[in-house]
Amino acid sequence: MTDTSNDTGVQTPPAAKGPVARFLQATELDTRLLGMIGALALIWVGFHMYGALVNGFGAFLTPRNLWNLSVQTSSIGIMACGMVLVIVTRHIDLSVGSLLGFCAIVMGVTQVWFLPQIVGLEHWSIWIIAVIVGLITGTIVGAFHGYLIAYMQIPAFIVTLGGLLVWRGAAFLVARGETISPVDSTFRLLGGTPEGAVGATGSWIIGIIAAAIVVGLVFAGRTQRKKHGFAQRPMWADTFIAAIGAGAVIGAVLLVNAYPWPRGVVRRYAAAEGIEIPEGGLFISHGFAIPVLILLAVAIVMTLVMSRTRFGRYVYAIGGNPEAASLAGINTKWMTVKIFALMGFLTGLSASVASARLGSATNALGTLDELYVIAAAVIGGTSLAGGVGTIYGAILGAFVMQSLQTGMVLIGFDAAIQQVVVGSVLVLAVYLDNLYRRASK
Amino acid sequence: MSIDHTTDRESKIDRTGTPLVDMRDICISFGGVHAVDHVSVDLYPGEVVGLLGHNGAGKSTLIKILSGAYGMDSGEIYVNGEKATITNPRDARSYNIETIYQTLALADNLDAASNLFLGRELVSSVGFVDDDAMEAETRKIMARLNPNFKKFKDPVSALSGGQRQSVAIARAVYFNARILIMDEPTAALGPHETQMVSELIQQLKADGIGIFLISHDIHDVMELCDRASVMKNGKLVGTVDVADVTDDDLLGMIILGKKPGESE
Numbered sequence: 001m002t003d004t005s006n007d008t009g010v011q012t013p014p015a016a017k018g019p020v021a022r023f024l025q026a027t028e029l030d031t032r033l034l035g036m037i038g039a040l041a042l043i044w045v046g047f048h049m050y051g052a053l054v055n056g057f058g059a060f061l062t063p064r065n066l067w068n069l070s071v072q073t074s075s076i077g078i079m080a081c082g083m084v085l086v087i088v089t090r091h092i093d094l095s096v097g098s099l100l101g102f103c104a105i106v107m108g109v110t111q112v113w114f115l116p117q118i119v120g121l122e123h124w125s126i127w128i129i130a131v132i133v134g135l136i137t138g139t140i141v142g143a144f145h146g147y148l149i150a151y152m153q154i155p156a157f158i159v160t161l162g163g164l165l166v167w168r169g170a171a172f173l174v175a176r177g178e179t180i181s182p183v184d185s186t187f188r189l190l191g192g193t194p195e196g197a198v199g200a201t202g203s204w205i206i207g208i209i210a211a212a213i214v215v216g217l218v219f220a221g222r223t224q225r226k227k228h229g230f231a232q233r234p235m236w237a238d239t240f241i242a243a244i245g246a247g248a249v250i251g252a253v254l255l256v257n258a259y260p261w262p263r264g265v266v267r268r269y270a271a272a273e274g275i276e277i278p279e280g281g282l283f284i285s286h287g288f289a290i291p292v293l294i295l296l297a298v299a300i301v302m303t304l305v306m307s308r309t310r311f312g313r314y315v316y317a318i319g320g321n322p323e324a325a326s327l328a329g330i331n332t333k334w335m336t337v338k339i340f341a342l343m344g345f346l347t348g349l350s351a352s353v354a355s356a357r358l359g360s361a362t363n364a365l366g367t368l369d370e371l372y373v374i375a376a377a378v379i380g381g382t383s384l385a386g387g388v389g390t391i392y393g394a395i396l397g398a399f400v401m402q403s404l405q406t407g408m409v410l411i412g413f414d415a416a417i418q419q420v421v422v423g424s425v426l427v428l429a430v431y432l433d434n435l436y437r438r439a440s441k
Numbered sequence: 442m443s444i445d446h447t448t449d450r451e452s453k454i455d456r457t458g459t460p461l462v463d464m465r466d467i468c469i470s471f472g473g474v475h476a477v478d479h480v481s482v483d484l485y486p487g488e489v490v491g492l493l494g495h496n497g498a499g500k501s502t503l504i505k506i507l508s509g510a511y512g513m514d515s516g517e518i519y520v521n522g523e524k525a526t527i528t529n530p531r532d533a534r535s536y537n538i539e540t541i542y543q544t545l546a547l548a549d550n551l552d553a554a555s556n557l558f559l560g561r562e563l564v565s566s567v568g569f570v571d572d573d574a575m576e577a578e579t580r581k582i583m584a585r586l587n588p589n590f591k592k593f594k595d596p597v598s599a600l601s602g603g604q605r606q607s608v609a610i611a612r613a614v615y616f617n618a619r620i621l622i623m624d625e626p627t628a629a630l631g632p633h634e635t636q637m638v639s640e641l642i643q644q645l646k647a648d649g650i651g652i653f654l655i656s657h658d659i660h661d662v663m664e665l666c667d668r669a670s671v672m673k674n675g676k677l678v679g680t681v682d683v684a685d686v687t688d689d690d691l692l693g694m695i696i697l698g699k700k701p702g703e704s705e
Contacts, residue, residue: 228577308569310562313551317559320548327510327546328560329531387550 026237032381032436036396040403047407059410063259067286070256071192071357073395073402074291075100076369078350080376080394081302082343087377088319089339090386091149091156095163096347096373099141100366102167103351107134108180108361111187127187135348141167142344146337164370171363181360191357192289194261203287207253214245257285291353295395298346303391315339319387375422376401379429400425454488454667459522461486461620461651462538467506467516476502477513478675484620484651489642491666491683492655493695499675500655501543504622507653508540509533520620531560539618543625543655545609549598553590554579556597557612582611586641603634610641621645624655639665659691673698 024031044060052058059065079096086093111130119125141163148159189196198206218238225232261269261284269284270277306312317325318332326332355361380397382389404425408418460483469477477499484490492500505511507518509530518525520536527533533540540546547556554575562570563578576593583590587607597605606629613621623642627635642652642665656662662669663683671678671694679700681690690701 224573228573230573230576304569310564310570313555313559313562313570316550317548317555320550321546323544324546324548325559327508327530327540327542329509329529329534330560331529387548 023237026234027241028233028237029241031440032433033392033396035436036380036393036400040396040400043400043403043407047403047411051411055411060407063255065406065410067256067259067289069399069402069406070292071289072406073398074192074289074295075350075354075357076372076376076402077295077395077398078298078346078353079343079369079373080380080398081298081391082346083373083377084302084380084382084389084391084394085306085315085339086156086343087374087382087384088315088386088389089336090319090322090384091336091339092374092384093145093156093160093340093343094370094374095145095160095167096343096350097366097369097371098164098167098171099138099344099347100351100354100369101363102141102171102174103134103138103348104355104361104365105171105174105180105363106137107131107187107352107355108183109175110134111184112180112182112361122185124186126184127190130184130187131190131352134352135345138344138346138348138351139341140344142347143337143341145344146340149340150333150336168363168367175361175363177363179360179362183356183359183361187352188356188359189290190294190352191355191359192291192353193357194265194286196291196356197256197286197289198293199287200257200285201287203253203256203285206288206293207249211246211249214249215242218242218245253288256288259286260284261286291357294349294353298349299391299395306391311335311338316387319389321387372398372401375426379426381433397429400429454485456485456488458485460484460519461488461521462507462653463519463522464503464507465517465519467503467518468514469502469506469511470514475675477506479516480672480675480677482653482670482677482680484653486649486651487646488668489646489652489654489666490680491662491669492653492672493657493659493662493669493691494672494678495695497674498672498695500672501624503672504540504624504653504655507533507620508538508622534561534616537617537619538622539613539616539620540622541609541613541624541626543628545605547597547605547608550596552576552596553583553593553600553608553611556608557582557615559612561616578615579611582615583607586611586614587637602629603631603637606630606634606638610638614641614645618650621650621652622655623652625657626654627661628657659688659695662691663688671695 048058048060051060079100083093083096107130110133111126115123115126115129145156145159145163148154149156218241222232222238260266263281266282266284267277269275270282275282306315314325314330314335317328317330318335322332351366354365358365376398377389377394378384378397379400380390380393380395382394401422404422405418408421413421462484463481464483465481467477467480468475480499480503482490482492482503492504494500502511506513506516507527509527509532512528518527520538525532525536527536527538530540548559551559554572557579558575563574565571565574579593583593587604590604590607592600592604597608600608606626610626626638630638642654645652654662654666666683668680669683669686669691670680671691673695676698678694678698681694681700686701694700
């Protein structure tokens, strides 16, 4: 390890550092990430303690609340992954909330008005076709925004501000303002009802595979560093990271499996399956909710895209210096179209989750979501000046926002106070991030 | 790149063969202003041609046509005697034309390796960018160009002016440039780093690379270049052999727009 101190540009000899600094250097953990996780933990414990002390019942740190929190974060989290790319390239997208409503209405109309007449009610293909239609709608609208921004050179702020009005109005026009329900029952599973979760066994399978991948990645990294003759992290640091990663996955499985189906759902299920409910009730675990798994899949794919593909590299390069990117032969205009198309695709995906969760499609779905999505990305460390931002940060940001809202509902604060707090936290988070960046320079 | 310090200022450049680059009758205008107006320049292997002129004389614009940043309105470019079509920076790179821009054109938020390979990333068999391989290559070329360079993990915004310059130079040299364009390469550098750039130019010359050197500094041009082409108001004043002229002759060309010997 000693021979790397020159390479990393760190002047202080290792011996002069405290144990924490040495630990951070050895594990190469992102201190920003640790800070965000710390802030999230503080919020969770704070709300729980407040509930326990003032209301006599701490409702926050319960499997039930955390499971619901994860489901409620999914819709915003999915869109926040796309917003990172948009903001990193120095653009903004104000239209995602309205576009979500529009996609939801289009999907609603497809599966409630059109498809049953063609393939019959509750046909197995309905949900698939509906989702595909929603994804295509979002992608086309997003690509169109990107085209206007890149090739017509209209600022993204204006294009998407227009989009905010246009798509909300279009959503109304498509369905003449009607609420479209009920949506297809398989489609509903995407929203994360008790049935819309993968159960205890499914969660264990997913958890064990994920844990194995975490461990595998850490040690594959060791092999890779060895191949190029780069300095290795100490073995204990790699082991520690692998253990923490795998431990977090297993912990999440235990948590979601600790939350049982409500009694009413169990009774219905037992009646339908002809199972006798034993004395003391039947314990059926939720397991991971499907929308949460969708969010995780999006997060993993997008992280790979951003850190391991040319596309992701170009996103950062354009954000850092658009002219340099262009001189390096990157087609920045076409990149902008692709980035906004991706944002639209993720908005369509998020619309599936949101309208499935609601069980219907309304033209008001997603109202103000654009602000929460932007706030999630920014709280997660995405810089509006461009060039900086991570997917995991945006998802953590979405969790912070949702935790604040859920927490205040649980301890009985009303909507007005919620708005005041969430707004203030947004500003405070960006201020703290600025301080951190200046200090780490 | 063998280090060969035969000062070929005296050993004349052989200009009997095919020029590396021959830009003929190039025109480009922006909103009615003729930024480059029927300009022809050429460049032979192992030669350094200086482009001189005031701000706004059109020298950077001319060179941006060669590097693919601008598309010309009319004119022809020949590379190694064959007609070349250059409409974007990728085209230029495919002709082994590399450019070191005055602004360096670095993405400040990326590290040295990402900048060096920007637009030409090394990818693994599954198509993912191979950061480790790129860092290893960057370490190799930096060991040659600037052995003091150690900050491989930091974004280039954390580097000094000279270090940033060496990243920009490494980017041009790594990909086996045959034709190198240097736009004010020493404008932001201290004396030591300027010396480094001069030595590098000598090395590259010895390898038979042709260099267009844009400069404000007549002394730079007198010292480093074999020929100088002077531009004024978008037009070519003339191209002279540096050995045949004095500083004052060049200055006269820049300011008055007249070749030495022409009547006032």
